[in-house]
Amino acid sequence: MDEFKIGGEALKSRLLVGTGKYPNHKIMYDAIKHCGTQVVTMALRRVDLDSKEDNIVEYIPKNCILLPNTSGARNAEEAVRIARLAKAMGCGNWIKIEVISDNKYLLPDNIETIKATEILAKEGFNILPYMSPDLMAGKQMIEAGAAAVMPLGSPIGTNRGIRTKEIVQIMIDELDAPIIVDAGIGKPSEAAEAMEMGAAAVLVNTAIATATDPIQMAEAFDLAVKAGRMAYLAKTGPVGQIAKASSPLTGFLSEGGL
Amino acid sequence: MSFLDFKKNVSQINFDDYFSKVSKNDVLKALNKRKVDYYDYLTLLSPVGENCLEEMAQKSRELSLQHFGKTILLYTPMYLSNHCVNVCAYCGFNKENNIPRKKLTAEEIEKEAKQIAATGLKHILILTGESREETPVSYIKDSVKILKKYFQGIAIEIYPLEENEYKALIDAGVDSLTIYQEVYDEEIYDKVHISGPKKDYKYRLDAPERACKAQIRGVNIGALLGINNWREEAFMTGLHGQYLQDKYPEVELSISLPRMRPHVGHKNYKELVNDKNLVQIMLASRIFLPRAGITISTREQKSFRDNLVPLGVTKMSAGVSTEVGGHSSEEKTPSQFDISDERTVQEMKEMILSKGYQPIFKDWMAI
Numbered sequence: 001m002d003e004f005k006i007g008g009e010a011l012k013s014r015l016l017v018g019t020g021k022y023p024n025h026k027i028m029y030d031a032i033k034h035c036g037t038q039v040v041t042m043a044l045r046r047v048d049l050d051s052k053e054d055n056i057v058e059y060i061p062k063n064c065i066l067l068p069n070t071s072g073a074r075n076a077e078e079a080v081r082i083a084r085l086a087k088a089m090g091c092g093n094w095i096k097i098e099v100i101s102d103n104k105y106l107l108p109d110n111i112e113t114i115k116a117t118e119i120l121a122k123e124g125f126n127i128l129p130y131m132s133p134d135l136m137a138g139k140q141m142i143e144a145g146a147a148a149v150m151p152l153g154s155p156i157g158t159n160r161g162i163r164t165k166e167i168v169q170i171m172i173d174e175l176d177a178p179i180i181v182d183a184g185i186g187k188p189s190e191a192a193e194a195m196e197m198g199a200a201a202v203l204v205n206t207a208i209a210t211a212t213d214p215i216q217m218a219e220a221f222d223l224a225v226k227a228g229r230m231a232y233l234a235k236t237g238p239v240g241q242i243a244k245a246s247s248p249l250t251g252f253l254s255e256g257g258l
Numbered sequence: 259m260s261f262l263d264f265k266k267n268v269s270q271i272n273f274d275d276y277f278s279k280v281s282k283n284d285v286l287k288a289l290n291k292r293k294v295d296y297y298d299y300l301t302l303l304s305p306v307g308e309n310c311l312e313e314m315a316q317k318s319r320e321l322s323l324q325h326f327g328k329t330i331l332l333y334t335p336m337y338l339s340n341h342c343v344n345v346c347a348y349c350g351f352n353k354e355n356n357i358p359r360k361k362l363t364a365e366e367i368e369k370e371a372k373q374i375a376a377t378g379l380k381h382i383l384i385l386t387g388e389s390r391e392e393t394p395v396s397y398i399k400d401s402v403k404i405l406k407k408y409f410q411g412i413a414i415e416i417y418p419l420e421e422n423e424y425k426a427l428i429d430a431g432v433d434s435l436t437i438y439q440e441v442y443d444e445e446i447y448d449k450v451h452i453s454g455p456k457k458d459y460k461y462r463l464d465a466p467e468r469a470c471k472a473q474i475r476g477v478n479i480g481a482l483l484g485i486n487n488w489r490e491e492a493f494m495t496g497l498h499g500q501y502l503q504d505k506y507p508e509v510e511l512s513i514s515l516p517r518m519r520p521h522v523g524h525k526n527y528k529e530l531v532n533d534k535n536l537v538q539i540m541l542a543s544r545i546f547l548p549r550a551g552i553t554i555s556t557r558e559q560k561s562f563r564d565n566l567v568p569l570g571v572t573k574m575s576a577g578v579s580t581e582v583g584g585h586s587s588e589e590k591t592p593s594q595f596d597i598s599d600e601r602t603v604q605e606m607k608e609m610i611l612s613k614g615y616q617p618i619f620k621d622w623m624a625i
Binding site: 020021022023024025044045046047048051053054072074078081082085101102103104106157158159206209210 | 323324325326327328329378380410475503504507508509510511549611614615616618619620621622623625
């Protein structure tokens with residue numbers, strides 16, 4: 001069985017999803033149900049324990065692992081405080097660290113993320129940091145105790161695909177922890193592409209939530225992730241850089257029966 | 259450098275001359291650029307831009323979905339006091355208006371807070387007139403301490419403060435600041451702010467920046483549309499927003515588009531902003547500042563607000579009263595301005611859901 005281990009949990013689904021940007025909670029619930037995901041991230045800032053009707057957590061299927069994120073944190077200290085609040089509010093032990101000090105492009109701050117990872121790992125959190133693709137930063141997050149690292153494919157919400165492909169590929173090749181491509185994946189084919197590259201999983205939100213039919217799109221992502229993973233395991237045939245020439249340049253070497 | 263220095267860079271623009279040269283093609287080009295600069299923004303605000311509203315709306319909707327999804331944050335204002343030392347030509351709280359003045363006591367604030375919290379709202383905007391004597395920073399701070407028990411997001415719309423005063427309020431639990439320049443044109447500003455500390459143009463202009471320096475989470479700026487030529491005012495608001503966003507990228511920027519409303523002592527204003535104009539400002543602002551929040555208040559009519567939902571608005575007020583103590587008190591004081599949409603929180607929630615959008619009640623918390 002091709003399972004995906006993270007933080008002591010063996011997961012069958014390699015698709016992680018978000019909860020933002022949906023037209024309503026019912027559609028969100030149905031989309032999450034349809035894609036077979038087992039890990040769902042939500043911004044703690046949106047969690048409202050006082051209101052059963054409006055509390056986002058009420059609309060996440062009970063069999064899913066909650067992955068609260070620190071959206072809104074501008075530095076390590078704020079991320080740590082949000083993570084602790086998440087635990088205190090009963091959202092479990094998993095935390096997606098998201099430190100963004102740039103509201104224009106929403107690019108994560110790797111240095112502050114490393115700091116937050118160091119602190120929270122000591123407190124026993126299962127940490128998945130969202131990051132700008134970078135080999136050394138990824139290494140430091142893993143050394144600090146991250147269970148996986150989540151480099152962005154392109155800026156969050158853009159649906160532009162895996163524009164950071166070269167660096168993400170190097171991270172997949174070199175880092176000794178699961179790489180989850182988070183942010184930027186706009187189409188199922190791009191999720192498949194990440195999986196073919198050898199990513200352990202992908203995290204998708206905007207592409208599903210803002211689709212005209214989020215439920216159908218959720219299912220499409222499920223299939224694409226499975227197909228991409230299968231292709232990775234099946235190992236694709238060699239890809240030639242050039243066409244096979246019918247008149248080889250070195251043909252003369254074998255001429256004359258040497 | 260303050261925004262005032264930055265503003266000088268654009269003071270040489272002759273608006274009429276610029277607008278006379280804009281073609282429809284320029285507008286379409288501007289809205290499809292990867293990086294929209296301030297000349298493109300001006301192009302989008304031009305009279306010719308009015309002929310491209312549908313194209314602009316499509317782009318604005320797309321950008322809004324990308325950055326905010328199908329969500330609208332709900333909040334309500336709470337007026338703490340109408341004491342004011344300023345004489346401003348456009349405001350019902352104007353010192354010279356002979357109206358009953360009131361400021362809420364701690365008990366009244368608590369009562370008002372309970373009433374609002376019962377509607378499910380978690381974000382509140384508190385307002386006062388300008389009176390350091392009646393409503394000093396210590397009064398605001400004490401009020402915030404009470405409100406913290408009931409709300410997750412507390413914004414202030416009060417007189418401009420010093421950086422350390424903003425810091426004190428942030429420490430007490432304030433997370434965002436709303437402050438409108440009202441009018442960016444300095445001459446008109448001087449004319450409509452007849453007397454009082456609000457006459458100091460620069461002190462008010464730099465207020466959002468002082469709050470940013472004090473590390474506030476969000477700032478919301480705007481011009482009171484209708485006092486001056488709206489194209490110029492919208493342009494300056496956008497530039498002010500861009501200036502703040504570039505200099506303080508950690509701060510969540512939003513802009514409001516308040517149109518002049520009837521109020522006690524109001525006079526007729528020449529620079530009318532019709533619905534089409536307001537939509538153009540909103541669309542151009544979204545395209546110029548894709549990440550900025552856009553607030554539409556109950557100054558606007560019901561059906562007009564409903565139609566704005568998919569176009570780029572991100573925050574809306576609900577269950578609104580612009581009177582001091584208006585949420586819980588029987589005793590009526592005059593409102594700051596007349597509202598046009600009196601729907602309850604529940605009614606607003608239903609309207610947003612019917613448009614295929616999700617009403618958001620909680621988008622922050624004290625951490």
